[in-house]
Every structure is written in C-alpha cells, then in structure tokens.
Amino acid sequence: MRLSRSPTIQTLAVCLVVFVVQSAVRFVSPALALGLFALSPPVAGHVWTLPLSVYSHAGFAHLFSNAVALVLVGFIVERGTTTARYHAFFLTVGMAAGLVQVWVTELFSSQVPAVLGASGAILGLYGYLIASNDISEAVFGRLRLSRRAQVLIVVVFTTLVTLMTAAPGVALLAHFTGFALGLIAGRLHILRTETQATSNARMVQ
Incomplete structure (x- = not known):
C-alpha cells in the first residue's frame, strides 16, 4: 500500500492541517480558536x-x-480493515x-474544561488491537467467560490503562471511553471485512 493510501497517514495529515489552521486562528485570537476547535457544552450550540x-490539539x-x-498502532490495525471503516471507527x-468527557463532567461540575485531541480515538485503536488478535481469541475461547465476567474484565483493564495515562489536564x-469501546469493538471484530472473516473461517476448518 502506498503511504498516501494509508488511513493512518491520512489521519496524521488531517491532524497536521487542522493544527496549522488552529495555530493561525490562535495567533489572532486564543479564545476564538478554543471556541472553534474544542468541544465544550452546550455541544448542540456548536456541533462542528x-x-x-x-x-x-492543544499544542505541538x-x-x-x-x-x-x-503510528505505533495505526499501521497494524489498518492492515485488517478498509480505509472507510478505519476512518469511521476513528472518528x-x-x-x-x-462527548462522555463533557457530559459526565458537566453532571458534577459547573465548569467543564474544553476537550480536544485524538487520544480517545487512538486508545480505541489500541483496545481494538488487543481484543481482536489471535491470542486474545484463544484465551477467551478457552475460558468461556460469562458476559458479566467479560464486562468486568473490560472495566478493570480499561481502568488500569486509563490510570496509566493520568496526568494534569x-x-x-x-x-476510558475510547479504550473500552475499542475492546468491545475488537471482540466483535467490527473492522474485519467479510473476505477476511471467510478466510479465517476456512483456516479454522
């Protein structure tokens, strides 16, 4: 695959272009840049x-x-899906x-910090990769855990990973939301194409 066709490279390019425009607007007016590019309540008032x-992003x-x-996860995930599915999943x-960050924070505080950045989406890719690989499939297949046990594992594992990323701001x-959604999506293999699913089934047979 040419780099220009890589959804990971395409995503990086979009982030770079947005950052350049965002930096230009921030140079003129930091408040305007925050209002145009960051997610904050009321979301319905500026859905874009x-x-x-x-x-x-907040800075370089x-x-x-x-x-x-x-880059560390994107190139791996994109090999098992289509460009359209990759971008749809990421976004x-x-x-x-x-949304979860804004809405939950709003329930407990009158001052909700604006949210921006691809971290949630990227952690979703990591969660997907961890839950959808052959080793995870083999482990969950042998353990045959109940749905309640699987949910508990997702919550505990996601909490640990989230705490590892903890830092001011x-x-x-x-x-938490991004990684949890990635784990669930990985278990469901939502990025896998029908051709890949058929191929894997034939290999198992």
Missing part, C-alpha cells in the same frame, strides 16, 4: 466541534505525542470519547 475536536507536544502513539470513537473519561 464534535468531529473537529478529534483532530485538534500534544500533537507529536498523539502522532507517535497513532466515531473519538467523538464518543469527547488529561481527559481521563475520554481515555
């Missing part, structure tokens, strides 16, 4: 920030760290993670 916030260090994390998980609820 829902998808845009996934590709926006934030963008660089997310880019490295994405959907990223938006869901941001980090949207932990978004991280």
